[in-house]
Amino acid sequence: MTDTTSLRDLPEWKALEAHYAKLKDVHLRELFARDPGRAEKFSLEAAGIYFDYSKHRITAGTVNRLCDLAEAAGLREKIEAMFTGERINLTEGRAVLHTALRAPKSATIVVDGENVVPRVHAVLEKMETFARKVRAGEWKGHTGKPVKNVVNIGIGGSDLGPVMAYEALKDYGDRGLTFRFVSNIDGTDFAEAVMDLDPAETLFIVASKTFTTLETMTNAGTARAWALKALKDEAAVARHFVAVSTNAAKVAEFGVDTENMFGFWDWVGGRYSMFSAIGLSTMIAIGPEHFREMLAGAYEMDEHYRVAPFEENLPALMGLLGLWYNDFFGAQSIAVLPYEQYLKRFPAYLQQLTMESNGKRVTLDGRAVDYQTGQIYWGEPGTNGQHSFYQLIHQGTKLIPCDFIAFSKTRHRLGRHHDLLMANVFAQAEALAFGKTAEELKAEGVKDWLVPHRTFEGNRPSTTMLLDALTPAALGRLVALYEHSVFTQGMIWRVGPFDQWGVELGKALAGRIAPELEAKDEPRLNHDGSTNALIRRYRKER
Ligand code: G6Q
Numbered sequence: 001m002t003d004t005t006s007l008r009d010l011p012e013w014k015a016l017e018a019h020y021a022k023l024k025d026v027h028l029r030e031l032f033a034r035d036p037g038r039a040e041k042f043s044l045e046a047a048g049i050y051f052d053y054s055k056h057r058i059t060a061g062t063v064n065r066l067c068d069l070a071e072a073a074g075l076r077e078k079i080e081a082m083f084t085g086e087r088i089n090l091t092e093g094r095a096v097l098h099t100a101l102r103a104p105k106s107a108t109i110v111v112d113g114e115n116v117v118p119r120v121h122a123v124l125e126k127m128e129t130f131a132r133k134v135r136a137g138e139w140k141g142h143t144g145k146p147v148k149n150v151v152n153i154g155i156g157g158s159d160l161g162p163v164m165a166y167e168a169l170k171d172y173g174d175r176g177l178t179f180r181f182v183s184n185i186d187g188t189d190f191a192e193a194v195m196d197l198d199p200a201e202t203l204f205i206v207a208s209k210t211f212t213t214l215e216t217m218t219n220a221g222t223a224r225a226w227a228l229k230a231l232k233d234e235a236a237v238a239r240h241f242v243a244v245s246t247n248a249a250k251v252a253e254f255g256v257d258t259e260n261m262f263g264f265w266d267w268v269g270g271r272y273s274m275f276s277a278i279g280l281s282t283m284i285a286i287g288p289e290h291f292r293e294m295l296a297g298a299y300e301m302d303e304h305y306r307v308a309p310f311e312e313n314l315p316a317l318m319g320l321l322g323l324w325y326n327d328f329f330g331a332q333s334i335a336v337l338p339y340e341q342y343l344k345r346f347p348a349y350l351q352q353l354t355m356e357s358n359g360k361r362v363t364l365d366g367r368a369v370d371y372q373t374g375q376i377y378w379g380e381p382g383t384n385g386q387h388s389f390y391q392l393i394h395q396g397t398k399l400i401p402c403d404f405i406a407f408s409k410t411r412h413r414l415g416r417h418h419d420l421l422m423a424n425v426f427a428q429a430e431a432l433a434f435g436k437t438a439e440e441l442k443a444e445g446v447k448d449w450l451v452p453h454r455t456f457e458g459n460r461p462s463t464t465m466l467l468d469a470l471t472p473a474a475l476g477r478l479v480a481l482y483e484h485s486v487f488t489q490g491m492i493w494r495v496g497p498f499d500q501w502g503v504e505l506g507k508a509l510a511g512r513i514a515p516e517l518e519a520k521d522e523p524r525l526n527h528d529g530s531t532n533a534l535i536r537r538y539r540k541e542r
Contacts, residue, residue, distance in 0.1 A: 006370055007494060012069040019065055020328040027459045028055060028433045046314050047300040047477045050466040055433040056321055056401075057329075057461050066320040067310040073492040075316070082487065083306055085111040085267070089498035090364050096498050097265075098272035098483065099302045102295040102476070111267060119265070123277050127262055128288040130242070131280070134203065135174055135287060142236035147203040149178040151193060152281040153223060154207030155215045156352065156503065157270025158244070159183040161479075162207070164349035165274055165282040165294070168342050168475050171411045173285040181281075182223075185215040190222050199230035199240070206243045207278050209270055211250035214507060220254065244277045269498050271352045272483060275476075290472040297476025305484040315481050319488025321401070321463065326375050331399040335389075336379035339406040339425040340470055346405075347379035350482055357486045357497035364496050373493045379403075383424045394432065394456055402462040404429055405478070409469040425464070432460035517542075 007013055032038050032054075042054035042063075070076075081088050085095045100109045100116050107117045133139040137146035152162050163181040166173070173179075180193040194202070204223045208216045220241075227240050234255070242260040243251040251261045262277035274282070275295055283291040301315070310316040325331035336347045358374030379385065382404070393400045406425045410418040435458020441451050467474050490497030516523045516535055525532040 007073075007492070008371055010069070010072055012065065012072040016062075016065050016069060016324075016328060019062060023057060023059065023062065024329070026057070028057065028461070029435075029458065031057075031059065032434075044312055044314060044317070046308065046312070047304045047481075048297070048467060048474060049314060049477060049481065051314050051317070052464040052466070053317060053321060055429055055462050055464070056324075057459065058321070058324070062324065063311060063317070063320075066324060067316075069323075069492060070310050070316060070320060070488065073494075075310070075488060075491050078491045079306060079487070083109075083302075085109050085116070089267075089269070089496065091496055091499045091501075092266075094498070095267040096269065096272075097267040098269065098275065099299075101268065101275040102299040102302065102480075104299065116265070116267075123263055127277055127280055127283050127291075130260075130262075131283045131288055131291075134284050135177070139203070140239065141200050141202070142231045142233060142239045143200045145198075145200045148176070148201040149180065149197045150203050150205065150281055150284055151180045151182060151197070151223070152205045152207055153182045153216055153219045154205075154244075154278070155183040155213060156356075157273050158207040158209060158213075158216065158278055160271070160345075160349045160352050161274025162279060162281045164343075164345040165279065165475065166285050167345045168470065169282070169286045169290065169294075169472055170342060172287075172290050172472060174287070177285065179281060179285055182219050183215065185218055187222070190219050190226075194223075194226060199227045202227065202240060204241050205280055206241060206245075206251075206254070206256065207280070208244070209246050209264070209268075209273065209278075211243070211245045211247040211254070214510065217254075224255070242280070244280055270500075271356055272498075274479065286472060294472035294476040297471075297473030298480040299476075300473070301477045301480035301484065305480070315484030316488050318403075318463070318481065318485040319492075322375055322485065323489055323492060325399065325401050325461070326372050329399055330372075331375070331401060333376035333378060333398075333400055335385075335393060335400050335402045336377055337382050337385055337402055337404050337425075337428075338379070339382040339404065339421055340410075341381055342411070342470055343405065344381050346478075347377065349479075350379075351377050353482055354486050356500050356503065358490050358493065358495060359502070360490075360493075360495035360497075363494040365494075369493065369495070371493070373495055374489075382428070383421065386424065386428065390428065393460060399460065402429070402432065402460075404462055404464045405467075406464065407467050407470050407474075411470070429462045429464050431456060432458065432462055434458045435460075 039054045043052040082096050083099055085097055087093055087095050089096050095111050100120055103109060103117055105121050108115050109117055134147055139147050141147055159181055166179055182190050182193045206220045224237060227236060237255045238257050241256050243256040244262045245251050246264055246266060248258050248261060252258055262280055264276040268276050275298060305313060305315045322334060336350055338346050354377045355374055360373055362368055404425050406422060435456035438451050438455050441454050446454055486497055516525060517538060525535055
């Protein structure tokens with residue numbers, strides 16, 4: 001494949017276009033009626049995930065053609081390039097090695113002539129020693145009281161993974177410890193997080209890859225002032241603050257002893273960093289053994305992605321199915337619907353992972369794309385979503401493929417709750433796919449004028465992922481599944497999933513306006529009329 005031709009000129013893309021034209025009006029009812037073996041044919045089990053994709057608007061021919069496109073895009077070689085540490089993050093000149101974070105100690109992954117695996121494991125061991133001390137009450141605060149509260153200060157990739165994992169695995173956690181996550185520059189976030197905490201028992205983890213991010217550094221400064229106001233001694237900083245960063249110089253400048261710094265590397269992207277030292281809060285919450293299980297789960301998915309043929313490869317299939325709807329059916333979004341309360345932050349986590357990665361409009365060689373790239377990911381845990389936005393998915397005018405995520409076992413077997421929860425997830429996927437026809441309604445005696453309102457078109461696609469239980473390993477597998485699905489799509493769309501210039505823009509823009517808001521004398525404003533007026537009004541009212 002030469003990059004001078006558009007993706008849309010590839011014969012494999014054209015084959016999909018022609019195939020789409022034939023399949024677009026075929027109903028899932030018909031596809032299931034035609035093939036009694038469809039459910040078996042289009043379901044897979046790998047790395048502990050039963051992946052039912054039979055309720056998608058596909059045939060065996062669709063899967064073959066999508067896999068041909070992946071081959072033509074050089075996906076196989078690109079996967080290998082990522083896993084072996086090539087600098088595939090071109091715009092930042094970096095390797096992309098979040099997979100090295102979960103590689104076993106015996107693995108060898110070389111970047112710039114150095115095997116990075118021993119460094120990964122050295123940090124893991126340092127985290128473990130620290131986590132054990134905090135969990136055992138041996139990490140004492142400045143006044144000698146053991147630490148009971150852990151506050152993670154970070155934003156974006158340094159927040160969403162840790163808070164999601166904490167919530168997901170809360171029931172594996174030490175309930176004697178309190179965890180809070182502060183991310184927003186809005187002072188309310190910090191104020192509310194510490195309101196009921198005793199500074200003498202509180203440990204702050206300042207998590208920032210760069211240690212320059214405005215929100216995090218502002219919150220960290222506020223945290224230091226809050227702690228010192230009570231503890232009244234600069235020396236307390238060493239007992240109440242630890243840092244997770246790639247930037248030792250900045251950490252030292254902030255006043256954290258670099259002995260209490262947990263490092264990672266430029267080849268770990270922020271939104272891919274929850275398995276690095278950025279996961280320190282997770283490890284303190286669930287303990288080192290469970291953290292290792294989470295890593296092992298992710299590694300299992302990594303190995304599956306690396307070796308399985310695309311037709312049997314969960315992340316590849318997931319990415320290709322997303323692309324099928326995005327680029328051929330014109331679907332703009334995907335709903336992620338975990339039927340598991342502990343995964344309540346999973347959709348928010350995925351939004352960053354997917355949209356910051358593939359929300360790009362130019363290819364890696366800088367040409368504007370002439371096809372759709374990154375989809376909008378959104379969702380809420382079931383069954384709550386059913387009483388809110390599912391209406392639009394069932395009967396609205398938009399096509400929204402759904403990812404249902406469910407678990408056969410619950411941590412809380414209370415009466416019929418779990419069976420009812422599962423009944424709901426199965427029923428939703430069934431109703432979306434098969435709908436309810438006017439004939440069926442009439443046969444039920446529904447009055448004619450009501451029939452259009454109560455008709456469900458169906459033919460709304462979904463994947464159902466069924467896992468045994470939400471364990472640390474299962475969470476690791478799920479996260480790696482989505483990470484690699486994003487990679488699959490990014491490589492086919494030819495975009496760079498590992499940079500985020502849009503985020504950098506935000507960082508720069510706010511820096512320009514802040515002094516204008518804070519200036520004593522009326523500043524000379526050079527923005528557009530709207531922005532100037534907003535700034536003036538705020539200055540008057542603040
Ligand atoms: C993630 C993004 C972004 C980043 C935050 C925090 O991929 O780069 O969300 O994680 O901006 O950055 P720091 O960790 O450097 O504070």
